[in-house]
Amino acid sequence: MTSTPRSTAPALKQAIAAAVFALIASLILWTNQQHVSRFFMLSPLLVHTLLETITITIFVSVFIVCWNAFGGYRSRSSVVLAVTFLSAAILGFVHAISFQGMPEFTGPSDMHKSFSAWIASRAIIALTLLGLSMNPKDPNLSQKQSDAFLMTGLVLTAVICGIIFLFPHAVPLMYSEQHGQTNFKIACEIVLILINLISAALFLKHSLKGPDQQVEDRLEIARVPLFLASWLMGISEVYFSLYAERSDVNVAIGHFLQLAAAIAIYRSMVAINIHKPYTRLATQTIEIARSASELAAQRERLHRMIDTAIDGIITVDEHQTILMINPAAAAIFGYDAEYLMGKSLTLLLPERHRAGHGGHLKKFGETGSTRRKMGSHYEDFYITGRRADGTEFPMEASIAHQLENGARIYTVIFRDITDRKIAKEKMAQYHEELSQLSAALQSIREEERKHIARELHDDLGQLLAALRMDLTLVQRAPELAAKSQSAIQSMDQLILTAITTLRRIATDLRPRALDEGGLYFALQTLQREFSHRHMIDCELIADEDQLTLDDARSTAIFRIVQESLTNVARHAEASAVTIEFEHFPDKIVFSICDNGKGIDEEDMRKSRSFGLVGMRERVKAMHGHFHVSGNAGEGTCLHVELPFSR
Numbered sequence: 187m188t189s190t191p192r193s194t195a196p197a198l199k200q201a202i203a204a205a206v207f208a209l210i211a212s213l214i215l216w217t218n219q220q221h222v223s224r225f226f227m228l229s230p231l232l233v234h235t236l237l238e239t240i241t242i243t244i245f246v247s248v249f250i251v252c253w254n255a256f257g258g259y260r261s262r263s264s265v266v267l268a269v270t271f272l273s274a275a276i277l278g279f280v281h282a283i284s285f286q287g288m289p290e291f292t293g294p295s296d297m298h299k300s301f302s303a304w305i306a307s308r309a310i311i312a313l314t315l316l317g318l319s320m321n322p323k324d325p326n327l328s329q330k331q332s333d334a335f336l337m338t339g340l341v342l343t344a345v346i347c348g349i350i351f352l353f354p355h356a357v358p359l360m361y362s363e364q365h366g367q368t369n370f371k372i373a374c375e376i377v378l379i380l381i382n383l384i385s386a387a388l389f390l391k392h393s394l395k396g397p398d399q400q401v402e403d404r405l406e407i408a409r410v411p412l413f414l415a416s417w418l419m420g421i422s423e424v425y426f427s428l429y430a431e432r433s434d435v436n437v438a439i440g441h442f443l444q445l446a447a448a449i450a451i452y453r454s455m456v457a458i459n460i461h462k463p464y465t466r467l468a469t470q471t472i473e474i475a476r477s478a479s480e481l482a483a484q485r486e487r488l489h490r491m492i493d494t495a496i497d498g499i500i501t502v503d504e505h506q507t508i509l510m511i512n513p514a515a516a517a518i519f520g521y522d523a524e525y526l527m528g529k530s531l532t533l534l535l536p537e538r539h540r541a542g543h544g545g546h547l548k549k550f551g552e553t554g555s556t557r558r559k560m561g562s563h564y565e566d567f568y569i570t571g572r573r574a575d576g577t578e579f580p581m582e583a584s585i586a587h588q589l590e591n592g593a594r595i596y597t598v599i600f601r602d603i604t605d606r607k608i609a610k611e612k613m614a615q616y617h618e619e620l621s622q623l624s625a626a627l628q629s630i631r632e633e634e635r636k637h638i639a640r641e642l643h644d645d646l647g648q649l650l651a652a653l654r655m656d657l658t659l660v661q662r663a664p665e666l667a668a669k670s671q672s673a674i675q676s677m678d679q680l681i682l683t684a685i686t687t688l689r690r691i692a693t694d695l696r697p698r699a700l701d702e703g704g705l706y707f708a709l710q711t712l713q714r715e716f717s718h719r720h721m722i723d724c725e726l727i728a729d730e731d732q733l734t735l736d737d738a739r740s741t742a743i744f745r746i747v748q749e750s751l752t753n754v755a756r757h758a759e760a761s762a763v764t765i766e767f768e769h770f771p772d773k774i775v776f777s778i779c780d781n782g783k784g785i786d787e788e789d790m791r792k793s794r795s796f797g798l799v800g801m802r803e804r805v806k807a808m809h810g811h812f813h814v815s816g817n818a819g820e821g822t823c824l825h826v827e828l829p830f831s832r
Contacts, residue, residue, distance in 0.1 A: 269339035382420030758782030
């Protein structure tokens with residue numbers, strides 16, 4: 187058996203001692219009933235009435251305590267006990283007036299009706315105690331639910347009283363003038379004795395185990411007094427079953443035991459409805475005080491964070507009235523923080539934005555979004571603020587809102603980005619200048635290549651061709667020796683090789699096909715030479731009419747395709763390449779895709795990937811879009827879009 191908690195042990199010992207004492211005292215009185223009965227015979231009506239009145243008064247007190255104490259904490263057990271003892275008090279009153287024989291209500295000495303009310307009253311109490319001894323769940327009830335319990339109990343009590351008074355024969359006979367208590371009444375007493383003893387045993391068991399700590403909504407009840415009450419109720423039923431006549435000492439003993447049981451029940455109800463609410467109230471008071479202390483500490487911590495933040499923080503209401511502003515925000519705008527408290531937010535905005543700002547704020551609050559960035563300038567968003575001296579400056583800001591007591595509160599967090607904006611504009615300017623320089627260098631490079639290629643082809647090429655013709659004439663001279671013939675043939679071969687090399691260099695510098703036949707013809711030549719030189723299948727998908735472009739775009743496209751094919755030959759380890767062009771009214775789109783080993787993101791970001799950088803710069807100079815995609819083992823695709831006019 188689980189050891190009894192230290193706080194329960196003394197009360198349990200006292201209750202067991204009281205139960206034993208009550209049993210012994212009642213036995214002593216019963217064994218000496220001849221002497222005791224002399225005292226009660228003096229005024230049996232007075233003794234019975236006094237004991238019944240005290241018992242009914244205690245029952246009504248139990249109802250008042252259970253019903254009215256701390257309505258906010260009223261548990262189901264409290265409501266059930268309140269209704270039970272109110273019904274028991276009503277039925278006890280009916281028993282008392284019937285027992286004394288009051289003609290206005292029952293007729294002379296109608297003991298059958300009196301015992302019927304008595305048994306009903308005792309049965310309600312016994313069954314209630316049995317239910318509590320089973321340790322049920324004990325949730326809190328609302329006032330509406332409590333009223334429903336009370337009305338149901340009163341209605342059932344009225345029905346029982348109506349049956350007893352109006353239909354007494356519907357209840358088996360409880361008492362007869364010839365034989366006294368009937369067997370049915372004694373059988374009811376025996377059943378009540380067993381129920382009360384079972385309840386006492388269960389209460390004793392729960393008292394030894396202590397309170398149930400596992401389930402929070404279990405019955406929190408003072409079980410020790412209820413153990414004593416059930417025990418006394420059971421013993422009292424024994425003496426009431428021995429009743430022979432109204433002056434019988436057994437009636438007095440039973441009433442004394444019942445009175446002691448009612449006092450024990452009252453004590454238990456005080457523990458449930460007074461001690462527990464006070465304990466809860468004290469616990470909640472401590473928790474509230476602790477929560478208030480923690481809340482105060484959190485608020486102090488929050489205020490310190492806001493005051494020391496380097497970003498500006500402003501809180502306004504729906505009317506744009508400033509409710510809170512931190513020192514950083516006031517310093518950014520050039521005001522004192524106390525001066526801005528209660529002022530309108532429009533004081534910090536340029537005049538051109540003041541009229542529409544309230545509408546924007548209201549619209550944001552109605553969107554359902556709780557926070558967002560403010561402004562729409564550049565990639566990092568900014569809005570414009572106005573300092574105390576009238577100067578305007580850019581701010582990066584975000585806004586959030588929440589509801590407080592039905593009103594919207596807006597909080598803006600911002601920072602001055604004047605330096606960042608200036609730096610970004612300078613960076614954009616530098617980048618634009620570099621792009622223009624790159625485009626100019628590309629143009630100069632192409633012009634230089636074209637000039638060198640023309641010089642090589644037209645001048646040096648012509649000289650080599652003339653030299654070969656002269657050598658051919660010398661070779662035909664008849665007086666030339668055989669040995670000289672061999673040397674001349676070797677020289678002719680070297681000149682031919684030099685001419686071929688010269689043409690290849692000139693073509694690499696500036697393909698004549700691009701100037702003579704256009705972009706389509708140049709790409710076809712590049713395709714054939716690439717396939718022949720590297721043994722890689724190369725397919726060109728294009729329409730000649732779609733590739734009739736100006737010199738700048740033709741040169742850029744040719745160089746991009748040329749560089750892409752060079753990368754394929756060097757790095758891709760591919761077996762096939764596809765060059766595909768699509769023509770649209772406002773742009774031309776083309777892609778170069780291979781089936782090689784692919785390219786990683788890291789390779790595309792390498793600082794020495796000058797080929798990709800050069801292609802990207804060519805496309806950017808023409809205001810186009812350049813994109814490279816590819817995964818390891820899946821090949822690489824280069825996508826380019828070039829607009830026709832910009």
